[in-house]
Amino acid sequence: MTTGFIAETTGLLERTPQVLRALLVGLPEAWTDTPDSSDGWRPRDVVGHLITGEETDWMARTRRILEQGTSVPFDRVNRVAMLNRDAGVPLDDLVERFAKLRADNLAALGDLVTDADLDRRGLHPALGEVTLRELLATWAVHDLDHIGQIYTGMAGSHDTDVGPWKAYLGILLRRDDPSAVAG
Amino acid sequence: MTTGFIAETTGLLERTPQVLRALLVGLPEAWTDTPDSSDGWRPRDVVGHLITGEETDWMARTRRILEQGTSVPFDRVNRVAMLNRDAGVPLDDLVERFAKLRADNLAALGDLVTDADLDRRGLHPALGEVTLRELLATWAVHDLDHIGQIYTGMAGSHDTDVGPWKAYLGILLRRDDPSAVAG
Numbered sequence: 552m553t554t555g556f557i558a559e560t561t562g563l564l565e566r567t568p569q570v571l572r573a574l575l576v577g578l579p580e581a582w583t584d585t586p587d588s589s590d591g592w593r594p595r596d597v598v599g600h601l602i603t604g605e606e607t608d609w610m611a612r613t614r615r616i617l618e619q620g621t622s623v624p625f626d627r628v629n630r631v632a633m634l635n636r637d638a639g640v641p642l643d644d645l646v647e648r649f650a651k652l653r654a655d656n657l658a659a660l661g662d663l664v665t666d667a668d669l670d671r672r673g674l675h676p677a678l679g680e681v682t683l684r685e686l687l688a689t690w691a692v693h694d695l696d697h698i699g700q701i702y703t704g705m706a707g708s709h710d711t712d713v714g715p716w717k718a719y720l721g722i723l724l725r726r727d728d729p730s731a732v733a734g
Numbered sequence: 735m736t737t738g739f740i741a742e743t744t745g746l747l748e749r750t751p752q753v754l755r756a757l758l759v760g761l762p763e764a765w766t767d768t769p770d771s772s773d774g775w776r777p778r779d780v781v782g783h784l785i786t787g788e789e790t791d792w793m794a795r796t797r798r799i800l801e802q803g804t805s806v807p808f809d810r811v812n813r814v815a816m817l818n819r820d821a822g823v824p825l826d827d828l829v830e831r832f833a834k835l836r837a838d839n840l841a842a843l844g845d846l847v848t849d850a851d852l853d854r855r856g857l858h859p860a861l862g863e864v865t866l867r868e869l870l871a872t873w874a875v876h877d878l879d880h881i882g883q884i885y886t887g888m889a890g891s892h893d894t895d896v897g898p899w900k901a902y903l904g905i906l907l908r909r910d911d912p913s914a915v916a917g
Contacts, residue, residue, distance in 0.1 A: 559762045563888075569756035573749055579742045678898040685897035692896050695889040696905040699882050705746075706878040712871035715861040720872070722879040730913030 555666040556684060561657055563691045568650035570698065571598065576643045583642060585708035587700045588726055594701045598645040599633025601697060605652035607632075609690045610659055616673035616683050617663060624674040660687075738849040739867060744840055746874045751833035753881065754781065759826045766825060768891035770883045771909055777884045781828040782816025784880060788835035790815075792873045793842055799856035799866050800846060807857040843870075 575583065575594060583594045592600065608628045615625055637645060669684035706722040717723050724731040758766060758777060766777045775783065791811045798808055820828060852867035889905040900906050907914040 559764050562762055563765055566756055566761070570753055573752035573756050578749070579745055581742050582746055675898070678901070681897055681899070685895065685899060688892050688895035688897075689899040689903070692889045692892050692899075692903055692906065695885045696903050699885040699889075699905050702878045702882040702885070706875045706882075709871050709875050712868065713875050714864055714868035714871075715858070716864070716868060716872040716875075718861070720875055720879050722882050723875065725912075729908075729915070732912070 556669060557660075557664060557666055557687065560687045560691050561660065564653065564694065565657055567601075567694045567698065568646070568653050571646045571649065571701075574701070576646055582705050582708050585704050587703035587707065591704065592700060594704055595637065595640075595642045595645055596633055597697045597701050597704075598642065598649055599637040600630065601694070602637070602645065602649050602652060603628065603630075603632045604690075604693065605649065605656055609686070610656045612673060612686055613660065613664065613683065616671050616686065617668065619673075621672050621674040621680055624676045627676055739852060740843075740847060740849055740870065743870045743874050744843065747836065747877065748840055750784075750877045750881065751829070751836050754829045754832065754884075757884070759829055765888050765891050768887050770886035770890065774887065775883060777887055778820065778823075778825045778828055779816055780880045780884050780887075781825065781832055782820040783813065784877070785820070785828065785832050785835060786811065786813075786815045787873075787876065788832065788839050792869070793839045795856060795869055796843065796847065796866065799854050799869065800851065802856075804855050804857040804863055807859045810859055 575598075586593050586596070607626070612625045615623060640648075664683065664687075669682065669687075671683045672680050673683070673686070675681050703722055703726060706720070707726050710717065710723050710726070713720060713723070721732040758781075769776050769779070790809070795808045798806060823831075847866065847870075852865065852870075854866045855863050856866070856869070858864050886905055886909060889903070890909050893900065893906050893909070896903060896906070904915040
């Protein structure tokens with residue numbers, strides 16, 4: 552295994568479809584039909600948001616950096632595109648759609664980018680100048696952030712089943728009050 | 735698939751080893767050597783804590799309920815037993831140790847318990863009377879809580895790499911201030 556930044560980052564990114572399959576495919580709906588907060592997302596909404604990222608965000612922005620640098624800002628991403636687009640699509644199908652897109656994107660990334668490109672710059676419409684390194688790190692941490700959100704929704708689906716143990720389960724306490732307990 | 739509570743709960747519990755393998759085994763250490771908070775746990779500490787649960791908590795308490803009801807309280811669990819016990823053990827080995835213990839425990843659970851037992855009661859040393867249903871639900875949500883903690887540590891390992899995008903990544907903002915952003 553190479554130990555460069557791109558290998559380290561894709562080493563995480565390529566795992567996400569496997570994790571989502573192991574976690575979600577075939578799981579009883581009793582675990583998967585609850586949002587992470589009162590105005591939050593269910594696991595299927597999170598997977599849909601990850602699909603949007605594969606379709607319109609990470610590789611589109613990588614290409615923009617490589618082709619146009621900071622001369623043209625990134626296009627904005629519709630964070631909630633999945634809510635209409637994916638209505639009625641089974642969760643298991645969303646996971647497989649995501650897996651295919653992710654695999655295609657990592658193959659394209661491998662063809663397009665080397666560690667020598669990581670300091671190249673692009674223009675984020677709100678954040679200003681960013682590097683390709685920051686974009687790729689964000690792609691990976693964005694996965695972690697949203698899979699954490701899936702875990703929170705899944706825990707919330709059994710909020711009352713745990714009875715008095717809720718007092719020890721930060722993932723449930725934070726759904727009611729984000730400042731209740733660190734974690 | 736049966737749709738009873740035990741089937742639903744074990745349907746989640748049996749996935750955790752697969753998720754941990756997909757997420758952690760072989761992952762570069764750059765992702766796995768950071769705790770979820772300044773006084774928190776690294777992914778290896780979390781897996782060690784899950785091992786302790788398999789060895790001394792969930793099935794021991796299930797048996798205590800079945801054999802002694804509320805007449806003898808549960809033994810307390812050492813939440814930090816892993817910090818000394820597992821020092822120097824490779825993370826990948828911890829994942830496999832956990833997987834073996836979890837498989838054995840789910841097999842034992844299947845032999846010992848049916849949905850007809852779920853209202854049987856035990857005595858928690860701090861929380862008082864609890865049901866077997868609550869114990870088993872807590873086993874599953876405890877998995878979700880601690881895997882969420884693994885995700886937070888992994889995200890934290892790349893806190894600075896994301897540059898200005900940190901402002902959009904709740905999983906990083908909450909490491910600095912739990913009340914910074916809901917999720």
